[in-house]
Amino acid sequence: MEAGDWVRCISIRSSYCGWTGYVEWIKPPECKVILTLDDYDRPVRIERRALMRDFVVDNEIFLTDENIDALIDISLDMRDEAWFYELASRKGGERVGYPL
Numbered sequence: 824m825e826a827g828d829w830v831r832c833i834s835i836r837s838s839y840c841g842w843t844g845y846v847e848w849i850k851p852p853e854c855k856v857i858l859t860l861d862d863y864d865r866p867v868r869i870e871r872r873a874l875m876r877d878f879v880v881d882n883e884i885f886l887t888d889e890n891i892d893a894l895i896d897i898s899l900d901m902r903d904e905a906w907f908y909e910l911a912s913r914k915g916g917e918r919v920g921y922p923l
Contacts, residue, residue: 852875
């Protein structure tokens, strides 16, 4: 596991079991994860410090355009420019914020 990896919470002791997010930083045995999808694949944005053992790397995460649109809305609401651009780049190569 490293920063930037997509992960899924696998700890049955956690209320976030089944949630998906990405790793912001790692300081073994802890990590900080930005949770982006709940266990029903609904968009969220929750930052959590957790034990690394509670997560498994899942870099094959599949986000639908609907998920990405909802996450983009959340990124705009939170004024998180870096997250906005990362999500916009996943929308099929649309050029957002770049001069023509």
